[in-house]
Amino acid sequence: MSPLPIIFLKTKSSPTDPYDKYFAENPLEIAGTTYNAENIFVPVLxxxxxxxxxxxxxxxxxxxxxxxxxxxSQRAVEALGAVLDKHRETQEFLKITKVYVVGPAxxxxxxxxxFSASNVLGKECGNGKVxxxxxxxxxxxxxxxxxxxxxxxLFLNNEKRGDIIPKSLSGVEEHRCVPLQELVVYETKVVNCFSEEFAKAMEATKGQExxxxxxxxxxxxAAWDVLRDGINKEEDDSETFWASIGPTTEVHMIEKIGKRPDVVAARPSPEGTWNGIRDFMLKKIEQN
Structure with a gap:
Protein backbone atom coordinates (compact mmCIF):
# COMPACT_ATOMS: atom_id res chain seq x y z
CA MET A 1 0.00 0.00 0.00
CA SER A 2 1.17 3.49 -0.83
CA PRO A 3 0.11 6.63 1.11
CA LEU A 4 -1.20 9.45 -1.03
CA PRO A 5 -1.27 12.82 0.77
CA ILE A 6 -4.42 14.81 0.03
CA ILE A 7 -4.31 18.40 1.28
CA PHE A 8 -7.87 19.70 1.53
CA LEU A 9 -8.06 23.49 1.63
CA LYS A 10 -11.12 23.53 3.88
CA THR A 11 -12.20 23.22 7.49
CA LYS A 12 -12.83 19.63 8.47
CA SER A 13 -16.55 19.23 9.06
CA SER A 14 -17.78 17.93 12.41
CA PRO A 15 -18.71 15.35 13.56
CA THR A 16 -17.97 13.65 10.22
CA ASP A 17 -16.44 15.18 7.15
CA PRO A 18 -17.77 13.58 3.93
CA TYR A 19 -14.45 14.04 2.11
CA ASP A 20 -12.45 12.55 4.96
CA LYS A 21 -14.83 9.59 5.22
CA TYR A 22 -15.13 8.87 1.49
CA PHE A 23 -11.41 9.17 0.68
CA ALA A 24 -10.46 7.03 3.70
CA GLU A 25 -12.98 4.30 2.86
CA ASN A 26 -12.20 4.07 -0.86
CA PRO A 27 -8.54 3.30 -1.56
CA LEU A 28 -7.49 3.58 -5.18
CA GLU A 29 -6.41 0.45 -7.06
CA ILE A 30 -4.21 1.57 -9.93
CA ALA A 31 -1.90 -0.66 -11.96
CA GLY A 32 -1.49 -3.14 -9.13
CA THR A 33 -0.79 -0.51 -6.48
CA THR A 34 -3.19 0.39 -3.69
CA TYR A 35 -3.17 4.09 -2.79
CA ASN A 36 -4.54 5.05 0.62
CA ALA A 37 -5.48 8.69 1.09
CA GLU A 38 -3.57 10.49 3.82
CA ASN A 39 -6.08 13.27 4.49
CA ILE A 40 -4.77 16.64 5.67
CA PHE A 41 -7.17 19.52 6.29
CA VAL A 42 -5.97 23.12 6.21
CA PRO A 43 -8.74 25.64 7.05
CA VAL A 44 -8.73 28.59 4.65
CA LEU A 45 -11.77 30.71 5.37
CA SER A 73 -23.42 27.18 -0.25
CA GLN A 74 -23.54 25.62 3.18
CA ARG A 75 -22.85 29.02 4.77
CA ALA A 76 -25.94 30.52 3.16
CA VAL A 77 -27.96 27.58 4.48
CA GLU A 78 -26.62 28.27 7.97
CA ALA A 79 -27.55 31.95 7.72
CA LEU A 80 -31.10 31.08 6.69
CA GLY A 81 -31.26 28.50 9.46
CA ALA A 82 -30.28 31.13 12.03
CA VAL A 83 -33.30 33.20 10.94
CA LEU A 84 -35.72 30.29 10.85
CA ASP A 85 -34.64 29.15 14.32
CA LYS A 86 -36.17 32.33 15.74
CA HIS A 87 -39.60 31.53 14.33
CA ARG A 88 -41.70 28.56 15.22
CA GLU A 89 -44.56 29.44 12.91
CA THR A 90 -42.80 28.96 9.60
CA GLN A 91 -44.38 25.67 8.56
CA GLU A 92 -46.32 27.17 5.66
CA PHE A 93 -43.21 28.99 4.41
CA LEU A 94 -41.18 25.77 4.58
CA LYS A 95 -43.93 23.81 2.88
CA ILE A 96 -44.51 26.03 -0.15
CA THR A 97 -41.15 27.72 -0.85
CA LYS A 98 -39.10 26.46 -3.78
CA VAL A 99 -35.33 26.41 -3.30
CA TYR A 100 -32.76 25.92 -6.08
CA VAL A 101 -29.47 24.36 -4.94
CA VAL A 102 -26.27 23.44 -6.73
CA GLY A 103 -25.38 20.02 -5.36
CA PRO A 104 -26.33 17.12 -3.08
CA ALA A 105 -24.69 18.48 0.09
CA PHE A 115 -38.20 22.50 3.46
CA SER A 116 -40.23 20.00 1.45
CA ALA A 117 -37.88 17.70 -0.42
CA SER A 118 -40.03 17.96 -3.55
CA ASN A 119 -39.43 21.73 -3.62
CA VAL A 120 -35.64 21.55 -3.30
CA LEU A 121 -34.36 21.35 -6.86
CA GLY A 122 -31.01 21.23 -8.63
CA LYS A 123 -28.94 18.77 -6.61
CA GLU A 124 -27.86 17.00 -9.82
CA CYS A 125 -26.64 20.19 -11.51
CA GLY A 126 -23.19 20.30 -9.96
CA ASN A 127 -22.18 23.86 -10.87
CA GLY A 128 -23.60 27.35 -11.32
CA LYS A 129 -23.71 27.23 -15.12
CA VAL A 130 -25.77 24.05 -15.24
CA LEU A 154 -33.96 35.60 -3.80
CA PHE A 155 -30.28 34.66 -4.21
CA LEU A 156 -28.49 34.25 -0.86
CA ASN A 157 -24.75 34.60 -1.31
CA ASN A 158 -21.56 36.22 -0.02
CA GLU A 159 -19.61 39.29 -1.01
CA LYS A 160 -17.29 37.29 -3.28
CA ARG A 161 -19.86 35.40 -5.27
CA GLY A 162 -19.18 34.73 -8.93
CA ASP A 163 -21.16 36.21 -11.80
CA ILE A 164 -22.23 33.00 -13.52
CA ILE A 165 -25.74 32.74 -12.07
CA PRO A 166 -26.73 36.45 -12.26
CA LYS A 167 -25.39 36.82 -15.79
CA SER A 168 -26.96 33.59 -17.01
CA LEU A 169 -30.40 34.45 -15.63
CA SER A 170 -30.36 37.93 -17.16
CA GLY A 171 -28.48 37.25 -20.38
CA VAL A 172 -31.31 35.67 -22.35
CA GLU A 173 -34.32 36.91 -24.29
CA GLU A 174 -36.30 39.46 -22.30
CA HIS A 175 -39.36 37.25 -21.98
CA ARG A 176 -37.20 34.46 -20.52
CA CYS A 177 -35.12 36.51 -18.09
CA VAL A 178 -35.49 35.55 -14.45
CA PRO A 179 -35.84 38.52 -12.07
CA LEU A 180 -33.30 38.23 -9.29
CA GLN A 181 -32.78 39.92 -5.95
CA GLU A 182 -29.49 39.26 -4.20
CA LEU A 183 -28.67 39.45 -0.53
CA VAL A 184 -25.23 38.98 0.99
CA VAL A 185 -25.79 36.86 4.10
CA TYR A 186 -22.20 36.03 5.05
CA GLU A 187 -18.74 37.41 4.56
CA THR A 188 -15.46 35.55 4.40
CA LYS A 189 -11.82 36.18 5.10
CA VAL A 190 -8.69 34.05 5.14
CA VAL A 191 -7.87 32.65 8.58
CA ASN A 192 -4.83 34.26 10.17
CA CYS A 193 -2.79 31.07 10.46
CA PHE A 194 -3.46 29.70 6.96
CA SER A 195 -0.05 30.55 5.48
CA GLU A 196 1.76 28.87 8.35
CA GLU A 197 -0.45 25.75 8.36
CA PHE A 198 -0.37 25.31 4.58
CA ALA A 199 3.43 25.67 4.57
CA LYS A 200 3.63 23.00 7.29
CA ALA A 201 1.46 20.64 5.26
CA MET A 202 3.58 21.17 2.16
CA GLU A 203 6.79 20.64 4.13
CA ALA A 204 5.45 17.47 5.78
CA THR A 205 4.64 15.93 2.39
CA LYS A 206 7.74 17.15 0.60
CA GLY A 207 9.15 14.66 -1.89
CA GLN A 208 5.90 12.69 -2.19
CA GLU A 209 3.29 12.63 -4.90
CA ALA A 222 -4.38 32.05 -0.52
CA ALA A 223 -2.49 28.86 -1.40
CA TRP A 224 -0.80 30.45 -4.39
CA ASP A 225 0.31 33.40 -2.26
CA VAL A 226 2.13 31.00 0.06
CA LEU A 227 3.98 29.37 -2.83
CA ARG A 228 4.65 32.66 -4.61
CA ASP A 229 6.14 34.19 -1.50
CA GLY A 230 8.83 31.53 -1.59
CA ILE A 231 7.99 29.53 1.53
CA ASN A 232 8.53 26.39 -0.52
CA LYS A 233 10.76 27.88 -3.20
CA GLU A 234 13.34 25.09 -3.01
CA GLU A 235 10.75 22.43 -3.67
CA ASP A 236 10.28 20.66 -6.97
CA ASP A 237 6.52 20.81 -7.47
CA SER A 238 6.48 18.27 -10.30
CA GLU A 239 4.81 15.80 -7.95
CA THR A 240 2.26 18.30 -6.64
CA PHE A 241 -1.10 18.05 -8.39
CA TRP A 242 -4.11 20.33 -8.07
CA ALA A 243 -7.79 19.44 -8.03
CA SER A 244 -10.58 22.00 -8.31
CA ILE A 245 -14.00 21.31 -6.83
CA GLY A 246 -15.71 22.82 -9.88
CA PRO A 247 -15.49 25.01 -13.00
CA THR A 248 -15.84 28.35 -11.19
CA THR A 249 -12.65 27.73 -9.22
CA GLU A 250 -11.01 26.27 -12.33
CA VAL A 251 -11.65 29.43 -14.37
CA HIS A 252 -10.37 31.60 -11.52
CA MET A 253 -7.18 29.57 -11.23
CA ILE A 254 -6.52 29.83 -14.95
CA GLU A 255 -7.38 33.51 -15.34
CA LYS A 256 -6.17 34.98 -12.06
CA ILE A 257 -3.15 32.92 -11.04
CA GLY A 258 -2.17 31.27 -14.32
CA LYS A 259 -2.49 27.73 -13.01
CA ARG A 260 -4.69 25.14 -14.71
CA PRO A 261 -5.82 22.48 -12.23
CA ASP A 262 -4.90 18.93 -13.13
CA VAL A 263 -8.39 17.73 -12.22
CA VAL A 264 -11.80 19.41 -12.13
CA ALA A 265 -14.41 17.38 -10.28
CA ALA A 266 -17.27 16.32 -12.53
CA ARG A 267 -19.54 16.94 -9.54
CA PRO A 268 -18.75 18.95 -6.38
CA SER A 269 -18.70 15.89 -4.17
CA PRO A 270 -16.20 13.54 -2.52
CA GLU A 271 -16.94 10.88 -5.12
CA GLY A 272 -16.61 13.29 -8.04
CA THR A 273 -13.28 14.60 -6.75
CA TRP A 274 -11.81 11.21 -5.88
CA ASN A 275 -12.86 9.73 -9.23
CA GLY A 276 -11.21 12.63 -11.03
CA ILE A 277 -7.96 12.04 -9.16
CA ARG A 278 -8.15 8.30 -9.91
CA ASP A 279 -8.70 8.87 -13.62
CA PHE A 280 -5.81 11.35 -13.80
CA MET A 281 -3.41 9.00 -12.03
CA LEU A 282 -4.46 6.06 -14.20
CA LYS A 283 -3.92 8.06 -17.37
CA LYS A 284 -0.56 9.31 -16.09
CA ILE A 285 0.64 5.77 -15.42
CA GLU A 286 -0.58 4.55 -18.81
CA GLN A 287 1.30 7.35 -20.57
CA ASN A 288 4.51 6.44 -18.79
Whole structure:
Protein backbone atom coordinates (compact mmCIF):
# COMPACT_ATOMS: atom_id res chain seq x y z
CA MET A 1 0.00 0.00 0.00
CA SER A 2 1.17 3.49 -0.83
CA PRO A 3 0.11 6.63 1.11
CA LEU A 4 -1.20 9.45 -1.03
CA PRO A 5 -1.27 12.82 0.77
CA ILE A 6 -4.42 14.81 0.03
CA ILE A 7 -4.31 18.40 1.28
CA PHE A 8 -7.87 19.70 1.53
CA LEU A 9 -8.06 23.49 1.63
CA LYS A 10 -11.12 23.53 3.88
CA THR A 11 -12.20 23.22 7.49
CA LYS A 12 -12.83 19.63 8.47
CA SER A 13 -16.55 19.23 9.06
CA SER A 14 -17.78 17.93 12.41
CA PRO A 15 -18.71 15.35 13.56
CA THR A 16 -17.97 13.65 10.22
CA ASP A 17 -16.44 15.18 7.15
CA PRO A 18 -17.77 13.58 3.93
CA TYR A 19 -14.45 14.04 2.11
CA ASP A 20 -12.45 12.55 4.96
CA LYS A 21 -14.83 9.59 5.22
CA TYR A 22 -15.13 8.87 1.49
CA PHE A 23 -11.41 9.17 0.68
CA ALA A 24 -10.46 7.03 3.70
CA GLU A 25 -12.98 4.30 2.86
CA ASN A 26 -12.20 4.07 -0.86
CA PRO A 27 -8.54 3.30 -1.56
CA LEU A 28 -7.49 3.58 -5.18
CA GLU A 29 -6.41 0.45 -7.06
CA ILE A 30 -4.21 1.57 -9.93
CA ALA A 31 -1.90 -0.66 -11.96
CA GLY A 32 -1.49 -3.14 -9.13
CA THR A 33 -0.79 -0.51 -6.48
CA THR A 34 -3.19 0.39 -3.69
CA TYR A 35 -3.17 4.09 -2.79
CA ASN A 36 -4.54 5.05 0.62
CA ALA A 37 -5.48 8.69 1.09
CA GLU A 38 -3.57 10.49 3.82
CA ASN A 39 -6.08 13.27 4.49
CA ILE A 40 -4.77 16.64 5.67
CA PHE A 41 -7.17 19.52 6.29
CA VAL A 42 -5.97 23.12 6.21
CA PRO A 43 -8.74 25.64 7.05
CA VAL A 44 -8.73 28.59 4.65
CA LEU A 45 -11.77 30.71 5.37
CA UNK A 46 -13.67 31.95 8.36
CA UNK A 47 -17.25 33.08 7.93
CA UNK A 48 -19.52 35.56 9.63
CA UNK A 49 -23.26 35.99 9.09
CA UNK A 50 -24.44 39.46 8.13
CA UNK A 51 -27.74 41.11 7.16
CA UNK A 52 -29.80 38.57 9.09
CA UNK A 53 -32.42 41.16 10.07
CA UNK A 54 -32.89 42.05 6.42
CA UNK A 55 -33.04 38.37 5.51
CA UNK A 56 -35.73 37.85 8.12
CA UNK A 57 -37.86 40.64 6.66
CA UNK A 58 -37.39 39.40 3.11
CA UNK A 59 -38.35 35.78 3.69
CA UNK A 60 -40.85 36.08 6.55
CA UNK A 61 -42.17 39.64 6.25
CA UNK A 62 -45.78 40.41 5.38
CA UNK A 63 -44.80 41.82 2.00
CA UNK A 64 -42.50 38.95 1.09
CA UNK A 65 -43.23 37.83 -2.46
CA UNK A 66 -40.75 35.56 -4.19
CA UNK A 67 -40.99 32.71 -6.62
CA UNK A 68 -38.33 30.98 -4.54
CA UNK A 69 -34.70 31.14 -3.43
CA UNK A 70 -31.29 30.21 -4.77
CA UNK A 71 -28.84 28.79 -2.23
CA UNK A 72 -25.50 27.48 -3.43
CA SER A 73 -23.42 27.18 -0.25
CA GLN A 74 -23.54 25.62 3.18
CA ARG A 75 -22.85 29.02 4.77
CA ALA A 76 -25.94 30.52 3.16
CA VAL A 77 -27.96 27.58 4.48
CA GLU A 78 -26.62 28.27 7.97
CA ALA A 79 -27.55 31.95 7.72
CA LEU A 80 -31.10 31.08 6.69
CA GLY A 81 -31.26 28.50 9.46
CA ALA A 82 -30.28 31.13 12.03
CA VAL A 83 -33.30 33.20 10.94
CA LEU A 84 -35.72 30.29 10.85
CA ASP A 85 -34.64 29.15 14.32
CA LYS A 86 -36.17 32.33 15.74
CA HIS A 87 -39.60 31.53 14.33
CA ARG A 88 -41.70 28.56 15.22
CA GLU A 89 -44.56 29.44 12.91
CA THR A 90 -42.80 28.96 9.60
CA GLN A 91 -44.38 25.67 8.56
CA GLU A 92 -46.32 27.17 5.66
CA PHE A 93 -43.21 28.99 4.41
CA LEU A 94 -41.18 25.77 4.58
CA LYS A 95 -43.93 23.81 2.88
CA ILE A 96 -44.51 26.03 -0.15
CA THR A 97 -41.15 27.72 -0.85
CA LYS A 98 -39.10 26.46 -3.78
CA VAL A 99 -35.33 26.41 -3.30
CA TYR A 100 -32.76 25.92 -6.08
CA VAL A 101 -29.47 24.36 -4.94
CA VAL A 102 -26.27 23.44 -6.73
CA GLY A 103 -25.38 20.02 -5.36
CA PRO A 104 -26.33 17.12 -3.08
CA ALA A 105 -24.69 18.48 0.09
CA UNK A 106 -26.54 21.80 -0.10
CA UNK A 107 -29.73 19.97 -1.03
CA UNK A 108 -29.53 17.81 2.09
CA UNK A 109 -28.76 20.80 4.29
CA UNK A 110 -31.76 22.76 2.97
CA UNK A 111 -34.10 19.81 3.46
CA UNK A 112 -32.77 19.46 7.00
CA UNK A 113 -34.01 22.99 7.68
CA UNK A 114 -37.52 21.68 7.12
CA PHE A 115 -38.20 22.50 3.46
CA SER A 116 -40.23 20.00 1.45
CA ALA A 117 -37.88 17.70 -0.42
CA SER A 118 -40.03 17.96 -3.55
CA ASN A 119 -39.43 21.73 -3.62
CA VAL A 120 -35.64 21.55 -3.30
CA LEU A 121 -34.36 21.35 -6.86
CA GLY A 122 -31.01 21.23 -8.63
CA LYS A 123 -28.94 18.77 -6.61
CA GLU A 124 -27.86 17.00 -9.82
CA CYS A 125 -26.64 20.19 -11.51
CA GLY A 126 -23.19 20.30 -9.96
CA ASN A 127 -22.18 23.86 -10.87
CA GLY A 128 -23.60 27.35 -11.32
CA LYS A 129 -23.71 27.23 -15.12
CA VAL A 130 -25.77 24.05 -15.24
CA UNK A 131 -27.96 25.24 -12.37
CA UNK A 132 -28.67 28.50 -14.21
CA UNK A 133 -29.96 26.63 -17.24
CA UNK A 134 -32.07 24.43 -15.01
CA UNK A 135 -33.56 27.49 -13.28
CA UNK A 136 -34.35 29.17 -16.60
CA UNK A 137 -36.27 26.14 -17.80
CA UNK A 138 -38.07 25.41 -14.55
CA UNK A 139 -38.94 29.03 -13.78
CA UNK A 140 -40.29 29.81 -17.24
CA UNK A 141 -42.20 26.55 -17.46
CA UNK A 142 -43.85 27.22 -14.10
CA UNK A 143 -44.79 30.79 -14.99
CA UNK A 144 -46.17 29.85 -18.39
CA UNK A 145 -48.13 26.79 -17.26
CA UNK A 146 -49.63 28.48 -14.20
CA UNK A 147 -49.94 31.94 -15.79
CA UNK A 148 -48.44 33.43 -12.61
CA UNK A 149 -46.63 36.71 -12.09
CA UNK A 150 -42.91 36.62 -12.75
CA UNK A 151 -41.86 37.10 -9.14
CA UNK A 152 -38.14 37.39 -8.38
CA UNK A 153 -35.88 34.72 -6.96
CA LEU A 154 -33.96 35.60 -3.80
CA PHE A 155 -30.28 34.66 -4.21
CA LEU A 156 -28.49 34.25 -0.86
CA ASN A 157 -24.75 34.60 -1.31
CA ASN A 158 -21.56 36.22 -0.02
CA GLU A 159 -19.61 39.29 -1.01
CA LYS A 160 -17.29 37.29 -3.28
CA ARG A 161 -19.86 35.40 -5.27
CA GLY A 162 -19.18 34.73 -8.93
CA ASP A 163 -21.16 36.21 -11.80
CA ILE A 164 -22.23 33.00 -13.52
CA ILE A 165 -25.74 32.74 -12.07
CA PRO A 166 -26.73 36.45 -12.26
CA LYS A 167 -25.39 36.82 -15.79
CA SER A 168 -26.96 33.59 -17.01
CA LEU A 169 -30.40 34.45 -15.63
CA SER A 170 -30.36 37.93 -17.16
CA GLY A 171 -28.48 37.25 -20.38
CA VAL A 172 -31.31 35.67 -22.35
CA GLU A 173 -34.32 36.91 -24.29
CA GLU A 174 -36.30 39.46 -22.30
CA HIS A 175 -39.36 37.25 -21.98
CA ARG A 176 -37.20 34.46 -20.52
CA CYS A 177 -35.12 36.51 -18.09
CA VAL A 178 -35.49 35.55 -14.45
CA PRO A 179 -35.84 38.52 -12.07
CA LEU A 180 -33.30 38.23 -9.29
CA GLN A 181 -32.78 39.92 -5.95
CA GLU A 182 -29.49 39.26 -4.20
CA LEU A 183 -28.67 39.45 -0.53
CA VAL A 184 -25.23 38.98 0.99
CA VAL A 185 -25.79 36.86 4.10
CA TYR A 186 -22.20 36.03 5.05
CA GLU A 187 -18.74 37.41 4.56
CA THR A 188 -15.46 35.55 4.40
CA LYS A 189 -11.82 36.18 5.10
CA VAL A 190 -8.69 34.05 5.14
CA VAL A 191 -7.87 32.65 8.58
CA ASN A 192 -4.83 34.26 10.17
CA CYS A 193 -2.79 31.07 10.46
CA PHE A 194 -3.46 29.70 6.96
CA SER A 195 -0.05 30.55 5.48
CA GLU A 196 1.76 28.87 8.35
CA GLU A 197 -0.45 25.75 8.36
CA PHE A 198 -0.37 25.31 4.58
CA ALA A 199 3.43 25.67 4.57
CA LYS A 200 3.63 23.00 7.29
CA ALA A 201 1.46 20.64 5.26
CA MET A 202 3.58 21.17 2.16
CA GLU A 203 6.79 20.64 4.13
CA ALA A 204 5.45 17.47 5.78
CA THR A 205 4.64 15.93 2.39
CA LYS A 206 7.74 17.15 0.60
CA GLY A 207 9.15 14.66 -1.89
CA GLN A 208 5.90 12.69 -2.19
CA GLU A 209 3.29 12.63 -4.90
CA UNK A 210 0.47 14.68 -3.38
CA UNK A 211 -2.75 16.48 -4.20
CA UNK A 212 -4.02 19.90 -3.18
CA UNK A 213 -7.83 20.08 -3.37
CA UNK A 214 -9.15 23.63 -3.81
CA UNK A 215 -12.73 24.46 -2.87
CA UNK A 216 -12.97 28.16 -3.73
CA UNK A 217 -11.26 30.96 -5.67
CA UNK A 218 -10.24 32.52 -2.34
CA UNK A 219 -8.61 29.27 -1.29
CA UNK A 220 -6.72 29.12 -4.57
CA UNK A 221 -5.45 32.68 -4.11
CA ALA A 222 -4.38 32.05 -0.52
CA ALA A 223 -2.49 28.86 -1.40
CA TRP A 224 -0.80 30.45 -4.39
CA ASP A 225 0.31 33.40 -2.26
CA VAL A 226 2.13 31.00 0.06
CA LEU A 227 3.98 29.37 -2.83
CA ARG A 228 4.65 32.66 -4.61
CA ASP A 229 6.14 34.19 -1.50
CA GLY A 230 8.83 31.53 -1.59
CA ILE A 231 7.99 29.53 1.53
CA ASN A 232 8.53 26.39 -0.52
CA LYS A 233 10.76 27.88 -3.20
CA GLU A 234 13.34 25.09 -3.01
CA GLU A 235 10.75 22.43 -3.67
CA ASP A 236 10.28 20.66 -6.97
CA ASP A 237 6.52 20.81 -7.47
CA SER A 238 6.48 18.27 -10.30
CA GLU A 239 4.81 15.80 -7.95
CA THR A 240 2.26 18.30 -6.64
CA PHE A 241 -1.10 18.05 -8.39
CA TRP A 242 -4.11 20.33 -8.07
CA ALA A 243 -7.79 19.44 -8.03
CA SER A 244 -10.58 22.00 -8.31
CA ILE A 245 -14.00 21.31 -6.83
CA GLY A 246 -15.71 22.82 -9.88
CA PRO A 247 -15.49 25.01 -13.00
CA THR A 248 -15.84 28.35 -11.19
CA THR A 249 -12.65 27.73 -9.22
CA GLU A 250 -11.01 26.27 -12.33
CA VAL A 251 -11.65 29.43 -14.37
CA HIS A 252 -10.37 31.60 -11.52
CA MET A 253 -7.18 29.57 -11.23
CA ILE A 254 -6.52 29.83 -14.95
CA GLU A 255 -7.38 33.51 -15.34
CA LYS A 256 -6.17 34.98 -12.06
CA ILE A 257 -3.15 32.92 -11.04
CA GLY A 258 -2.17 31.27 -14.32
CA LYS A 259 -2.49 27.73 -13.01
CA ARG A 260 -4.69 25.14 -14.71
CA PRO A 261 -5.82 22.48 -12.23
CA ASP A 262 -4.90 18.93 -13.13
CA VAL A 263 -8.39 17.73 -12.22
CA VAL A 264 -11.80 19.41 -12.13
CA ALA A 265 -14.41 17.38 -10.28
CA ALA A 266 -17.27 16.32 -12.53
CA ARG A 267 -19.54 16.94 -9.54
CA PRO A 268 -18.75 18.95 -6.38
CA SER A 269 -18.70 15.89 -4.17
CA PRO A 270 -16.20 13.54 -2.52
CA GLU A 271 -16.94 10.88 -5.12
CA GLY A 272 -16.61 13.29 -8.04
CA THR A 273 -13.28 14.60 -6.75
CA TRP A 274 -11.81 11.21 -5.88
CA ASN A 275 -12.86 9.73 -9.23
CA GLY A 276 -11.21 12.63 -11.03
CA ILE A 277 -7.96 12.04 -9.16
CA ARG A 278 -8.15 8.30 -9.91
CA ASP A 279 -8.70 8.87 -13.62
CA PHE A 280 -5.81 11.35 -13.80
CA MET A 281 -3.41 9.00 -12.03
CA LEU A 282 -4.46 6.06 -14.20
CA LYS A 283 -3.92 8.06 -17.37
CA LYS A 284 -0.56 9.31 -16.09
CA ILE A 285 0.64 5.77 -15.42
CA GLU A 286 -0.58 4.55 -18.81
CA GLN A 287 1.30 7.35 -20.57
CA ASN A 288 4.51 6.44 -18.79
Missing amino acids: QHQHINLSQLEKLVLGQNSEYHGMIIT TCTAVINLG LSQFILEDYNTCCESAATDRLPL RWVVVFSPTGAD
